[in-house]
Amino acid sequence: MEFVQLLVVGLVTGCVYALSATGLVVTYTTSGIFNFAHGAIGMLGAFTYWQLTVGWGWPAALALPAVLLVLAPLFGAGVERVLIRPLHGASVDVTLVITLGLLLFLLGAANYIWDPATSRVLPELFTSGGTSIAGVNLSSQQILIVVVAVAVALALRTLFSRTRIGIAMRGVVDDPDLCAMSGASPARIQQLSWAIGASLASVAGILIAPKVGLSSIQLTLLVINGYAAALFGRLKSLPRTAVGGILLGIVVEMYPVYIAPHVPGFSTTATELTKAVPMIFLGVLLLFLPSARLRTSTAAGRIAPTVPGLRQSLVGGVGLVVVAVVLTESLSSDNLGIATSVVVLAIALLSLVLLTGYSGQTSLCVLTFVGLGAWAMGHSGHSVLGLLWGALLAGAAGALVALATARLRGLYLALATFAFAKGMDEAFFYFHLGAGQQLEIARFRLPGIDTSSASTFFLLCTLVLAVASVGVLAVRRGRWGRQLTALNDSPAACATLGVNTTVTKVAVFTVAAAMAGFAGGLYGSSRGIVTNNDFAVLGSLALLLAVRVGGINTITGAVFGSLTITMFPEIQKHVHGLPDKLQLAYLLTGLAAVSVGRDPDGLGGQFSRLGHHLRGLRTPPSSSPTGIPELEEARLVHS
């Protein structure tokens, strides 16, 4: 009987995933943009509903249509108009930055409006009642969820097959230009799909909130689990998406009871994996994705600022160390600790410059590698070899991720690294660094150097940053750097010139992860104590966006990213009236990302362009003339 009961619970959970995933697929197919903020929109819907009902005492019968039929669709349509429509024709990378930025911004905004320190409960829509069918107990809420899911499925089916606008929505998927030629505006259709998407995300949020509680991060991440279902439908088939959602729901509920305890010898580990099941599901689906063709030309508008020469980078490195020496004289030991964090994080972010900036591989899991490095350090006592173990462990993890994702690029690579980060978050860091499990990390010792002194340690880390920066720039100027840039500019051309792109990709992933792991060791040593919150997936997103804002292909970008993310909480401490610690970082980073995210080179690129402009140099065009579709028209024939 327990089996049947679990099956039913799984079905209900699955319906929520299916609802969320359906909204995601509708927006993705019509606009071609994967909405990473979908989960956050669902969260926002649930909070708004709470505000109307619990906060202001509206009856559910009024609040529900207000949220689902008015506010959420208006919000979705507004997002489409302001953020999405101008992205027409943008690269995957840009759309990623914008929607991730929106995700962070919404989280920050929600935390600002609804102080996370206050606990809130969203009651179920029907608190009483319930029934028992064939011995299986069903609450009214569970029945409601199934009914809503079926109703939504039927409504969408009718929309897409019976109404002209619905048919036009499918038409846009086929060919937006042809839609316009027929007189149907693709922009309006896209806007409608975003309105529907926001509404469906909100339904999922409102239905699941009573079960998981009204926590902005929890809700966002939970709705994100629906991404796995969307991928099951290959991001295009709604029926398959629904099946994927229900399958996922059943697997999630069955796993801890029927699978985990029965894994011989590893039942503890298997049980720890429970929360990561949706991400493992997502990862497995990505593994079986049909192989994408080697394509995608240059991202338009990449300016890739001029790479400093050896002399210039050495001068910069020395300058950095000099500034550090001056700082050690003037900063208090508390502030030196913060400065050390900035420096150490910048080393980790240099790995993103190499991986994402130079070679174009999106990674949403930088902090996972940092965390692995810190964890290794924490198990190495005072030995400086801990740094090496950290680098090796993280490097090995990076190699595995790269091998598993060898065939993936763009959106799918982003999703895979996201799944890896979130899975590690939930299955590894939660159990090994989570509540009550903080890892104490002893500072390593070096002969002749007093690493326990704050200023010495700071100088040491700065030295590492300087060397790493000079090294990364040297790589960029050298043979391997040319190869990475070439891989970024055109994978197809690389392959036809004899480059095994898989080997290159695994190599750069390994090196970048090892760098992050090494930085993780330093991070752990400088902090003394780390917890799972230090390496959360949302932190990785914020860091990536901050580096992107600063300029992902520059050293400046890495330093900028580290500086802003580290300094936000510090600024907050000194400004009155700002509550929770995380929100400013999310709010501002998200805002910055959605505002400058369209420029692939970030602020670094804009400065570089300004510099070129001032020096009267020609600047590369904002959209690259190469790779435009109708290029054959540009041909000149001499007869």
Next chain:
Amino acid sequence: MSTPSLDLDTYVPHVDHTYDPRDPEVALYVDEVSVRFGGVQAVSAATIAALRGQVTGLIGPNGAGKTTTFNVITGLESPTSGRVWLGNEDVSALRPYKRARRGLARTFQRLEVFGTLTARDNILAAAEFRRSWSRDGSDARATADEIVERVGLSHVQHERVDMLPTGLARLVELGRGLATRPKVLLLDEPGSGLDVAESEALGDLLIELAKEGIAVLVVEHDVDLVMRVCDRIHVLDFGRIISIGYPKDVQADPAVQAAYLGAED
């Protein structure tokens, strides 16, 4: 490699242009390749032989399947059926980079340059790729300098390629291909975007490359260029090879004229 002069009055329409993939003269052999995209037959049983030391032309109206054929040859696209032979070896199962290492290079109609690198660095990168997989210890920098000179890019070698006009960017792709020292070179519309003088220089270069023993297969719309440099021409129409022959024969072939101008009423 001048065009064999044929007297049109004594012209025999069916010179045998069939080859065996194992013929040592054949550097590239496309063996009855077909490609279907969804419901569209892009290429149907196309057979093409490119010979060592010759420039082979592949022409045809828009949408005839020329670029798709190039993608199949280089392994970027899988054919629905058919095989590809490179230097008498069946390479159909090999991934693109392995084919390149066996001496196949190409350019792209829709440019695939390394836009953020300079023209010289594009070519240098390719020379370095070649050195790393062939381990022949060649001097990549010297190779790059020599090729920059040869394809006529000296004056713009330090410009970023996405700043260059299309015509020059095409030359960068050509130079990049040459830097891998190919046995077979596929050129997808190398002449488009070039002015008359540049186009003439390109023609001379292609003839020269063929003289050095490279099998050059070129897709080109500039009829003058094609007629001047090609030893043999294949005409592709609706994905089928409708004519193979010497330039004059192809030009006189009624089937080719119908493909370009429409059927005579």
Next chain:
Amino acid sequence: MAAPALELRGITAGYGRIEVLHDVSLSVPSGTVFALLGPNGAGKTTTMLVASGYVRPTAGCVHVAGTHVNRVAPENLAKAGVCRIPEGRGIFPNLTVNENLRMFTYSSPFSTSEVQEKSFARFARLGERRNQLAGTLSGGEQQMLAMSRALVSDPGILLLDEISMGLAPKIVSELYELVGQLAQEGISILLVEQFARTALAVSDYAAVMTGGRIAMVGQPADVADFVNEAYLGGAA
């Protein structure tokens, strides 16, 4: 005299930094068929894209029935009677034939059932396959479906871009039969063709483009000689 159905004056246009059309002017008098010929890459399709609002000219102006329309969005031009049948297949492959026809009602004065009636009357084969996905139709049937839009949208100006591309000669002549019929009904047509002979047979005026410029304009007979030269280097 009525304003020309379509007039391009001194159009310069391109993609990014690449200029494709240089000072192109042409005029399609109301009720006539105008053939635009020329080799690959001459700028014919770009001319069509300018006329239908997809590419904004950097200089010059576009007039439809005497109205300046340079900055009008493509879907609004479509509703105003500029009907373009694009190169390749102008159909939605994952919609059924009936659903495709329903899409056409966005720019048609007719209801869905009238649209179906008209196109099935002209192309009986489409009626037999009305519930089939358009992507599973043969190339000829797909082009017939695309041409149905021209049939039901009562266009002020019809832009046909290489409707014969990739089709067997028999189907091409069937399609051109429809073009002739539409012309007789008084619909103004600008058509781009690779097959010069086919196009010239139905047109009142013709122009040849090379290198992004109009190389010559004239009566079909005069243009015919010029074309052989431009396409096949004079051998034909």
